[in-house]
Amino acid sequence: MxxxxxxxxxxxxxxxxxxxxxxxxxxxxxxxxxxxxxxxxxxxxxxxxxxxxxxxxxxxxxxxxxxxxxxxxxxxxxxxxxxxxxxxxxxxxxxxxxxxxxxxxxxxxxxxxxxxxxxxxxxxxxxxxxxxxxxxxxxxxxxxxxxxxxxxxxxxxxGTPEYSITDISFVEDEDGTRAEIHLSEELLYHVDSETPGLLRIKIYGGKLNPLKLTIPEGRGLFNRVRAEQAEHDAYLFFDVKRTAARFKVEFETAGTVLERERKLIIFLEKGELPEIPDVDYAGKKMLEILDDETAGMEQEPVRVVAIDPGHGGIDNGKVGVSGVLEKDVNLEVSLMLRDRIAAELGIEVVLTRVDDQLIPFDQRVEIANSAGADIFISIHCNGWYNTKAGGFETLFLSPARTEDEARLAREENASIRYENPDLDPDEVDDLDFILWDMVQNEFINESSDLAEIVQRELDGVLEIRNRGVKQGGLRVLKGLTMPGVLVELAFLSNPREEKLLEDRDFRDDVVRGIVEAIRKYEGMRSAGYRR
Ligand SMILES: [Zn+2]
Missing domain, CATH: 3.30.457.10 (Copper amine oxidase-like, N-terminal domain)
Known part of the structure; x- marks a missing residue:
C-alpha cells in the first residue's frame, strides 16, 4: 500500500x-x-x-x-x-x-x-x-x-464493512498531543517502536477502512497516520515528529469501563529538544528518545524457560495422514529445544513432560509457575480436514476472535476431555472465557510481543507458509504467571508437512528459530523494552 x-x-x-x-x-x-x-x-x-x-x-x-x-x-x-x-x-x-x-x-x-x-x-x-x-x-x-x-x-x-476501528481524533494541549483511536469493541494491540520516528500499532482482529483512517496531515506531534487492513488484523502507522520526547499507549483511563476499553490513546509528550537538522542523527536520536521511556522500568532478564510438549499418553493430539502422532513430534522437538537453549543461551529449561504421559493443563501451568519460569512456550502441530492447509503459526492467550482461532483453541483445549471425561466441551469453552483474563491479562502485552518475535524468527528459517500471530482462549496458557505462547509448527494433515515434521533438518530449523526468538526477546526485555 x-x-x-x-x-x-x-x-x-x-x-x-x-x-x-x-x-x-x-x-x-x-x-x-x-x-x-x-x-x-x-x-x-x-x-x-x-x-x-x-x-x-x-x-x-x-x-x-x-x-x-x-x-x-x-x-x-x-x-x-x-x-x-x-x-x-x-x-x-x-x-x-x-x-x-x-x-x-x-x-x-x-x-x-x-x-x-x-x-x-x-x-x-x-x-x-x-x-x-x-x-x-x-x-x-x-x-x-x-x-x-x-x-x-x-x-x-x-461494500460497507463492519468496522471495529472507527475513527482517529487528535487532542493537543501544552504537554503534548493525544491521538485517540476509537474502537467499537474491546481489542488487543501490540506496539512496535523499532523504527525511529514511527509507531506501529497492530490491532488484533481489528477491521478498519484504510481510506478513512489514513490521515495525510496529523495534528501537533503527529505528522501523519497510515492505516492498513490485513487479513486478520489492522495496522496503524503513526509518523511522529522529532520534537516528541516520549510516548505512551494505553486504554482511556477516564470514563465508564466501556468507554475506557473503547478508546486507545497514544500520547506523545513534548520534549525540550531542539529541532535536529541531520536526518540520520535525528533518526538515531529518536530511537534513543523512544527507548528512554523504558529506562526506569528495567525488567528481569530471562533466566528460566518452560517448554511444554503438547498432549501425551492417551491423548495423541493430531494424527498425521500416514500415522505420525502429534504427541511424539511435540516431545522430540521439545527435547531438542531444551538442549539447544541450555547450550546456546545458557538459560535453564524446565519441561512439563519428558516422556509419553498425559499431564493435565493445570499441572503443566503449576510446573512452570513453581520453577519461576520467565516465559512459557507450548509446542504443538496443527491439523485440518483439507490436506492442502499448511504453515506455522503462533498463538497467545486472549479471547479467540475469529472462527479459525476459536476452532484452534477448541481443538487444543479438547485434551481436557481426557483429564475429565465427564466435562462437556461447551462447558470448557465457557470456563475459558470466564477465566481467561484472571491471571494472564497482565501478561498479554508481553505474550503478544513474544508471539510476534517467535513468528518472525520462524519465518526466517522455515519455508512453509507463515500463518501469522493469532490469539486464542488457550486452556494450557491459563493461570501462568509469565508470558506464554503456543506454537503450531506445521500441519500433520498435510502429507508434505507431515514428512517435514519428521525431518531432522526441518526440526533443526524450528529449534534454531525458537532459540533465536528467545535470544531476541531476552535482548528486548533486558534493554528495558517498554511493554
Ligand atoms: Zn496440539
Missing part, C-alpha cells in the same frame, strides 16, 4: 509513458502484466479479502484515461465472464446486471441499454482492457452504496 505517494508516482509514470511513446518500442505492444503500470488502484474489500493494489494502464496516445484489465475487474467484482473472440465481445455479469463490451467500441450495453464511454474498450496482447471510467460512471451508480471510487487517491472500496 502506498496511498499517500500515489499521485506522485502517477505523475512520474506519465512522464515515463510519454518518453516510451516517442521511442521505438510502443508500450501498447507489451502485455499489460509485463509493462510497468501507469498508476495503481488500491482496492479495499468489506468481505474479508485482503486489501490489494491493482495495476492501471494508459493506452490511448495523448489521453489521460486509465484502463483496468477485464481479468482484474472480474476478479474484484466477482463477475461471471463470457469472452467471445470471434465477435470480439465480452460479457460481464456483476450482481444483477449484465454488461456487454465490444472491442474498439465506446458503447457498453448495460442490460441492453447503451451507455457511451469516453474511450473505447481495447485488446492488448491477450487482455481485454476496460476504461476505469466504467467503474466510476457505470458500475458505481448501479451498486447502491456498495462501490465507492475515490479518483483523486485511487482507492476503490467495495
Amino acid at each position: 502506498k496511498r499517500p505517494g500515489v499521485l506522485v508516482v502517477w505523475l512520474a509514470a506519465l512522464a515515463a509513458a510519454a518518453v516510451l511513446l516517442a521511442g521505438p518500442i510502443c508500450p501498447a505492444n507489451a502485455a499489460p502484466d509485463e509493462r510497468d503500470p501507469d498508476a495503481t488502484l488500491g482496492v479495499v474489500y468489506a468481505d474479508g479479502r485482503q486489501t490489494e493494489d491493482i495495476s492501471l494502464f494508459r493506452l490511448e496516445r495523448g489521453s489521460d484515461e486509465l484502463y483496468i484489465s477485464a481479468f482484474d475487474l472480474a476478479r474484484i467484482f466477482k463477475a461471471t465472464k463470457y469472452w467471445s473472440p470471434g465477435v470480439r465481445k465480452l460479457v460481464l455479469r456483476i450482481d444483477a446486471h449484465r454488461y456487454l463490451f465490444t472491442l474498439d467500441t465506446r458503447v457498453v450495453l448495460v442490460d441492453d441499454e447503451p451507455v457511451l464511454l469516453r474511450v473505447p474498450v481495447r485488446y492488448i496482447d491477450g487482455s481485454v482492457m476496460i476504461p476505469l471510467e466504467f467503474i466510476a460512471e457505470v458500475l458505481t451508480p448501479r451498486s447502491g452504496d456498495e462501490v465507492e471510487l475515490d479518483e483523486e487517491r485511487f482507492v476503490l472500496t467495495l
Whole structure:
C-alpha cells in the first residue's frame, strides 16, 4: 500500500509513458502484466479479502484515461465472464446486471441499454482492457452504496464493512498531543517502536477502512497516520515528529469501563529538544528518545524457560495422514529445544513432560509457575480436514476472535476431555472465557510481543507458509504467571508437512528459530523494552 505517494508516482509514470511513446518500442505492444503500470488502484474489500493494489494502464496516445484489465475487474467484482473472440465481445455479469463490451467500441450495453464511454474498450496482447471510467460512471451508480471510487487517491472500496476501528481524533494541549483511536469493541494491540520516528500499532482482529483512517496531515506531534487492513488484523502507522520526547499507549483511563476499553490513546509528550537538522542523527536520536521511556522500568532478564510438549499418553493430539502422532513430534522437538537453549543461551529449561504421559493443563501451568519460569512456550502441530492447509503459526492467550482461532483453541483445549471425561466441551469453552483474563491479562502485552518475535524468527528459517500471530482462549496458557505462547509448527494433515515434521533438518530449523526468538526477546526485555 502506498496511498499517500500515489499521485506522485502517477505523475512520474506519465512522464515515463510519454518518453516510451516517442521511442521505438510502443508500450501498447507489451502485455499489460509485463509493462510497468501507469498508476495503481488500491482496492479495499468489506468481505474479508485482503486489501490489494491493482495495476492501471494508459493506452490511448495523448489521453489521460486509465484502463483496468477485464481479468482484474472480474476478479474484484466477482463477475461471471463470457469472452467471445470471434465477435470480439465480452460479457460481464456483476450482481444483477449484465454488461456487454465490444472491442474498439465506446458503447457498453448495460442490460441492453447503451451507455457511451469516453474511450473505447481495447485488446492488448491477450487482455481485454476496460476504461476505469466504467467503474466510476457505470458500475458505481448501479451498486447502491456498495462501490465507492475515490479518483483523486485511487482507492476503490467495495461494500460497507463492519468496522471495529472507527475513527482517529487528535487532542493537543501544552504537554503534548493525544491521538485517540476509537474502537467499537474491546481489542488487543501490540506496539512496535523499532523504527525511529514511527509507531506501529497492530490491532488484533481489528477491521478498519484504510481510506478513512489514513490521515495525510496529523495534528501537533503527529505528522501523519497510515492505516492498513490485513487479513486478520489492522495496522496503524503513526509518523511522529522529532520534537516528541516520549510516548505512551494505553486504554482511556477516564470514563465508564466501556468507554475506557473503547478508546486507545497514544500520547506523545513534548520534549525540550531542539529541532535536529541531520536526518540520520535525528533518526538515531529518536530511537534513543523512544527507548528512554523504558529506562526506569528495567525488567528481569530471562533466566528460566518452560517448554511444554503438547498432549501425551492417551491423548495423541493430531494424527498425521500416514500415522505420525502429534504427541511424539511435540516431545522430540521439545527435547531438542531444551538442549539447544541450555547450550546456546545458557538459560535453564524446565519441561512439563519428558516422556509419553498425559499431564493435565493445570499441572503443566503449576510446573512452570513453581520453577519461576520467565516465559512459557507450548509446542504443538496443527491439523485440518483439507490436506492442502499448511504453515506455522503462533498463538497467545486472549479471547479467540475469529472462527479459525476459536476452532484452534477448541481443538487444543479438547485434551481436557481426557483429564475429565465427564466435562462437556461447551462447558470448557465457557470456563475459558470466564477465566481467561484472571491471571494472564497482565501478561498479554508481553505474550503478544513474544508471539510476534517467535513468528518472525520462524519465518526466517522455515519455508512453509507463515500463518501469522493469532490469539486464542488457550486452556494450557491459563493461570501462568509469565508470558506464554503456543506454537503450531506445521500441519500433520498435510502429507508434505507431515514428512517435514519428521525431518531432522526441518526440526533443526524450528529449534534454531525458537532459540533465536528467545535470544531476541531476552535482548528486548533486558534493554528495558517498554511493554
Ligand atoms: Zn496440539
